[in-house]
Structure formats: structure tokens, C-alpha cells
Amino acid sequence: MSKIADTIETKRLQDELIERLCVTLSGYLDQAQINDCVRAYEFSADAHSGQFRKSGESYICHPLSVAITLAEMRMDASGIMAAILHDVIEDTPISKKELAKQFSEEVAELVDGVTKLTQIDGKSQSRAEAQAENVRKMFLAMGKDLRVILVKLADRLHNMQTLGVMPAEKKRRIARETLDIYAPIANRLGMNKIRHKLEELSFQAMYPLRYAVLTNAIKKARGNRKKIIDTIESTIKMRLEKSELHCEVSGREKNIYSIYQKMLQKKVSLSSIFDLYAFRIFCDNVDSCYRALGVIHNLYQPIPGRFKDYIALPKANGYQSLHTTVIGSYGVPIEIQIRTHEMHRMAESGIAAHWLYKSDDDKSEKFQARANEWLRDLLEIQKTAGDSLEFIDNLKIDLFPQEVFVFTPKGGIIKIPRGATIIDFAYAVHTDIGNACISARIDKQLVPLQTKLENGMTVEIITAPWARPNALWLNYVTTVKARSSIRNHLKHFKQQEAISLGRRLLEKELQTLHLHLENIEEIRIQALLKVMAMQSMNELLEDIGLGNKMPFLIAKQLTQDDINAN
Structure with missing residues (x-):
């Protein structure tokens, strides 16, 4: 009877998820595209039939949850279909070729891109190398299509939300990887909403007791502060209205993980962090943002050195806002961010805003171009990195x-x-x-x-x-660019030095035989290279220069009748 009940419950959950997905998709896709997504669901459900997550849920619930996260970002139809199908190639007998036939080449490529991210190189000598190689693959896949990383981030988010059934050590390892790699990538792509969720879930998994204590303390502190927050908010609203500025004002809740990080960095208690009150002001346009800043600085005393203009000079991930800290009534410090509604959407969704909000101007396209440029730089760096561990070190420098x-x-x-x-x-x-x-x-x-x-x-x-x-x-x-460029140049220079030395040593041996390298027939050189499985004469000269080959033996082989003889 319990099996029947479980089956009914599983079916109910599946139906709820697909209905929620379709409702979300109906807000921005046409019916034909929604039908394609439903067809992808039916195909995926059939392929994963009989498979279950460790939580006991039917496996199809996972890709549906990933697709819902992306649908809330208004991901295009191909991206949604790829999310629904993202584990099909890896966990079922379905091939990339079959996916292309059933859906499209685009969908098959996206699914294949996500699949490759999870196939850790079995030749890696350690878990660190395996993780590093996997991240390297991630950026190669992202370079082809940014939607791959959006699917992967949504996939990681749902995995973090369902960590409960895992052993404690595995939870901590996955949470550490999420904090080291996935949350910073979300940040670098300007996707703060997903980043904060990943950080909080990781913090909870790594330090459950600290998370519980801090969460309860924050709830209490927020309750005690409500009257002051309401007073500050109404004062700011009144002053803005008096200046004929139609802006929205809201108290800003600080992320639990960022509060914890501040406590560690500054070595202070929660009460010290919570002495500061945070607000956001949303304006209709950039001009209103600067006018609102003037109103705030007339209303409260600004703290010198605490003003930052990220509107004129955006952060690397495209983030724009005016930041200022002022002293309010009774000496209370107030942190204020001022931005347009569009800047807020970009701050929350980042690169996903390219799909989320098709604005009249080209800001989302510019942001995507910036993200693509960052990816191109990383791909260039990975080409010159000596190995995956070097790449991951460079990546961590570049992410924050x-x-x-x-x-x-x-x-x-x-x-x-x-x-x-x-x-x-x-x-x-x-x-x-x-x-x-x-x-x-x-x-x-x-x-x-x-x-x-x-x-x-x-x-x-x-x-x-x-x-x-x-x-x-x-x-x-x-910087990663400087470090990798210097290493690459030094590596190339050492190679040239070795080739030059190898040439001098070989020439010296040939001279004892009354010969010069330039007089050796090309056919003899090619025959020797073939015997030694080398691609070029420079490769052979480099080996001589590094001491891996004896110059007198090479000279002897080049001059004897039988090249194969030693």
C-alpha cells in the first residue's frame, strides 16, 4: 500500500511541477514553444522512467525544478528544453544524435555541453585535479554558449536545495565547491539572486549550527529594529516627494552569508553589523538617481570616503548603482543604494537579463558582450595555463x-x-x-x-x-592576464633557448664529421624524425638542448646509411 501511496505522491508532485512550469512559460512564450517544452518533458520522463533521486523523488522532478528556475529568468524555449533534458545523455541510453533528431541540433548541443561539465576526467590524480579539470571544461562549454552555464547554475541550485539526504562530509564538500566556484561565477555574471541562494544554502550545509544560531539572532534583531526602519523609510519618502521625485524606497535585508563573512573579516559581533541600516531607492531614470543622492546628502550627513558611483563606472559584472553611507538621527549609520528599476533587474538577473527583459535599448546586449569578453579572456588563459590546477588558481583570482x-x-x-x-x-x-x-x-x-x-x-x-x-x-x-602572459612568454623563451643550444651542440658534432646541418638532405632529416616520432626539427633540437638526446648519436644517425640503426 505504501508503494502505491508513494507512486500517487510522486505523480502529484510531477503534475504540480509541470503545471507550474507551463504557467510560468505562458507569461512569455507562445503556445507552440510551450508545446515543445511539454514534449521535451514527456521524452525526458520516459527516458528517466524508474530512476529516483536519493531523496526518494522520481528523477524527472529534478530537471523540471531546474527548468522552473530558468523559466523564472525567462530563458528561451531551447534553453528550457535543454534544462528538462540535461541529464538524458549522461544517465540514460539516449544519444546526442537522437536528441538532435527528436528536437533540434541547438537543443542537442546545449544538453551535450551540460553533460560534458559533469564528466570528470578519470585520469586525474586527485580530487582537486578532477574538480579543476571539470571547471576548465565548464568554461570551454560556456565559451560556445552562455546558456550552458545558466543551466548548470540552476542545476547546482536545485542540488543544493536537496542536499538533506547526503552524508555530512559529502554535503560539506559540495557546499565548499559551490562557494569556491559556482557562487563566484554567478556573481561574475551579475546573477546576484542565484548567488545569494547558493551562498546561503552552502553556509547552511557547511555550518548548520552556526547557520541556525545566526538565523535566530537575525530574526530577533530585525523585530527590534522595525520601528527605526519604518521611521527612516517614511522620512526619506517624504523628502523625495517634496523634491518631486517619484521613487520607491525599501529596507534592504542583508544576506545571511554576507553578514557571517563581515563578522569574520571585521572580528565583530552581530550587533555591530546590525548597527547599520540598509535601504534601496529605485528611480525611473539616471538623472533621478543623482537628484535623489543630492536629497539624501541634504537630509543626512554623508560619511567621507563612503560614496561610490557604479553608474558612471560599472563593476566588471555590469552592476550599476550609487552607494553612499550617511549618519541618520541619533547617530545611526544608514547605507543607501540608489538605482533605476532596470539597473535593479540587471543586478538581480545579470546575464540572464538578456532573455529576461527585452528592453528598448541595447544595455542587455552590451552586458552579454561584456560577459562574452570575460569568457574569451578566460579561454585564452586556459590555453596558456600549464595544467588544470594552475587554471583554477587563476580563475579564483579573476572571479571576485x-x-x-x-x-x-x-x-x-x-x-x-x-x-x-x-x-x-x-x-x-x-x-x-x-x-x-x-x-x-x-x-x-x-x-x-x-x-x-x-x-x-x-x-x-x-x-x-x-x-x-x-x-x-x-x-x-x-591579475590573471599578466601572470599567464609572463609564464607563457618565459616558457616560450626557454624553449627557444633550448632549441638554440641544441642546434649549436649538434652543429659541433657534425663539424667533427666535416658536415653542417644545412648540408644534410631533408629526406634524411624527415626519416630520423619519423623514427623518433617527432613532428619537427625544432622538437629534436629542443630535446638535445634539454639534455634528453645525445648530440653525437643524432649526428651519427643523420650521416649513416641506415637511419634506424643506433
Whole structure:
């Protein structure tokens, strides 16, 4: 009887999920597209028939939940279908070819992209290497289509929401990976809503007791603060209306994980963090944002050094807002963010806003272009990284940049991470500039190359055609681009040195036989390379230069009748 009851409950949950998905899709897709998504559901349900999650749910409930998350972002029909089908290639006998035949090449490619992210390289020597290789694959897949990572983020979110049945150690490992990789990727793509959910779920899985204690303390603190929050909110609203600004004002709830992080970083108690009150002001346009800022600074005393203009100079992930901290009545600090409604949507959804809100202007397209540029940079970095672990180290540096803005002598703005040096700046301008830099001026004064840059500096790079990167620079640089460019150049330079040495050593041995390398017939060289399974003469010369091959033996082989003889 219990099995029958379980079957009925499973069917009820499935029906609820597909109905919820269809209702969400009906808000932005036409009926033909919704029918395609339902067909994908029926196909996936049939393929996963008899499969269950560790929680006991029918497996199809997982891809449906992933699809609902993406539907709330207004993902296009192909993306929704890929979400519903995302485990079919991996967990069932269905092939990519069959998916393309049943649906489309586009859907099959997306599903295949997601599948490849979960196939960890079995040759990896450790869990760290396996994770690193998997993340590397993720960025290769993202480079082809950003929807792949959106499906993967939604997939990870649902997996985090259903961690309950896992052993404690596995929960912690998955939560750690989520905090290290997935939440920062969501942040880098401007998807704060998903990022905050991932962070909170990970915090809960890693430190359940701390999470429970902090959650209860925050609930109590919020209850005690309600009267002050209401007073501040109504005061701001009245002053804005008096200035004929039609804005929305709301108290801003701080993310539990970010509160915990602040407590750790600042080594303070919850009460110290909660002494600060946070509000958001939503305006109709950019002009109103700056006018609202003026109203706030007239109403309350601004704290020097706490104003940031992310509207004029957006963050790397596209985030825009005005930030200011002021002193309110009775000395209470108030943190205020001022932004347009569109900026808020972009802050919440990030790259997903490309599908979510088809605005009249091209801001979402510009944001997607910025995300694609970031991906291209990462793909370039992964090409030059020595291995997956080096790539993952570079990735972690790149995912959470805190930026400063510096100027070129011609007035151009270069955005670099806080703590970056002149060498980082040179590589940010162009790889060739970085490789050839010998000195620099900041605000017309000569300074060492390891000087750290600060907001507003004007930096001039001095180059020389004979210059090349120094291995010591790796101790000073902070950006991924600079680090990978220097390593790549040094690697290439060492290779050229080895080839040059190998050529000299081989020539010396050939001279004892009264020969020169240039006089050796090409057919003999090619025959020797074939015997040694090498692609080029440079490869052989490099091996000689590195001491892997004896030059007198190579000289002997090149001159004897039987190349195969040793």
C-alpha cells in the first residue's frame, strides 16, 4: 500500500511541477514553444522512467525544478528544453544524435555541453585535479554558449536545495565547491539572486549550527529594529516627494552569508553589523538617481570616503548603482543604494537579463558582450595555463575582483583589481606593452614597476624593443592576464633557448664529421624524425638542448646509411 501511496505522491508532485512550469512559460512564450517544452518533458520522463533521486523523488522532478528556475529568468524555449533534458545523455541510453533528431541540433548541443561539465576526467590524480579539470571544461562549454552555464547554475541550485539526504562530509564538500566556484561565477555574471541562494544554502550545509544560531539572532534583531526602519523609510519618502521625485524606497535585508563573512573579516559581533541600516531607492531614470543622492546628502550627513558611483563606472559584472553611507538621527549609520528599476533587474538577473527583459535599448546586449569578453579572456588563459590546477588558481583570482580605475596619458580609463601593480596595468593595456615594459611614470613621476596602483592615478608605460618579461615579476602581479602572459612568454623563451643550444651542440658534432646541418638532405632529416616520432626539427633540437638526446648519436644517425640503426 505504501508503494502505491508513494507512486500517487510522486505523480502529484510531477503534475504540480509541470503545471507550474507551463504557467510560468505562458507569461512569455507562445503556445507552440510551450508545446515543445511539454514534449521535451514527456521524452525526458520516459527516458528517466524508474530512476529516483536519493531523496526518494522520481528523477524527472529534478530537471523540471531546474527548468522552473530558468523559466523564472525567462530563458528561451531551447534553453528550457535543454534544462528538462540535461541529464538524458549522461544517465540514460539516449544519444546526442537522437536528441538532435527528436528536437533540434541547438537543443542537442546545449544538453551535450551540460553533460560534458559533469564528466570528470578519470585520469586525474586527485580530487582537486578532477574538480579543476571539470571547471576548465565548464568554461570551454560556456565559451560556445552562455546558456550552458545558466543551466548548470540552476542545476547546482536545485542540488543544493536537496542536499538533506547526503552524508555530512559529502554535503560539506559540495557546499565548499559551490562557494569556491559556482557562487563566484554567478556573481561574475551579475546573477546576484542565484548567488545569494547558493551562498546561503552552502553556509547552511557547511555550518548548520552556526547557520541556525545566526538565523535566530537575525530574526530577533530585525523585530527590534522595525520601528527605526519604518521611521527612516517614511522620512526619506517624504523628502523625495517634496523634491518631486517619484521613487520607491525599501529596507534592504542583508544576506545571511554576507553578514557571517563581515563578522569574520571585521572580528565583530552581530550587533555591530546590525548597527547599520540598509535601504534601496529605485528611480525611473539616471538623472533621478543623482537628484535623489543630492536629497539624501541634504537630509543626512554623508560619511567621507563612503560614496561610490557604479553608474558612471560599472563593476566588471555590469552592476550599476550609487552607494553612499550617511549618519541618520541619533547617530545611526544608514547605507543607501540608489538605482533605476532596470539597473535593479540587471543586478538581480545579470546575464540572464538578456532573455529576461527585452528592453528598448541595447544595455542587455552590451552586458552579454561584456560577459562574452570575460569568457574569451578566460579561454585564452586556459590555453596558456600549464595544467588544470594552475587554471583554477587563476580563475579564483579573476572571479571576485575589487576594482580601481586608473588613466592612460591620453585620458583612457583602465579598470584593474585593487592591489594591482604597474606591470598588471601594462598587460591590461596590451600583452605586447607588458612584455616590453622597462619602467613607468605615475602622474609624471618615475616609479618602480612593482608600485601598486590607486584610484585616479595617470600611468605612462615606458617600453623598449629589446625588453622581455622577468621571472621575478610573478612575485608582484595580481591579475590573471599578466601572470599567464609572463609564464607563457618565459616558457616560450626557454624553449627557444633550448632549441638554440641544441642546434649549436649538434652543429659541433657534425663539424667533427666535416658536415653542417644545412648540408644534410631533408629526406634524411624527415626519416630520423619519423623514427623518433617527432613532428619537427625544432622538437629534436629542443630535446638535445634539454639534455634528453645525445648530440653525437643524432649526428651519427643523420650521416649513416641506415637511419634506424643506433
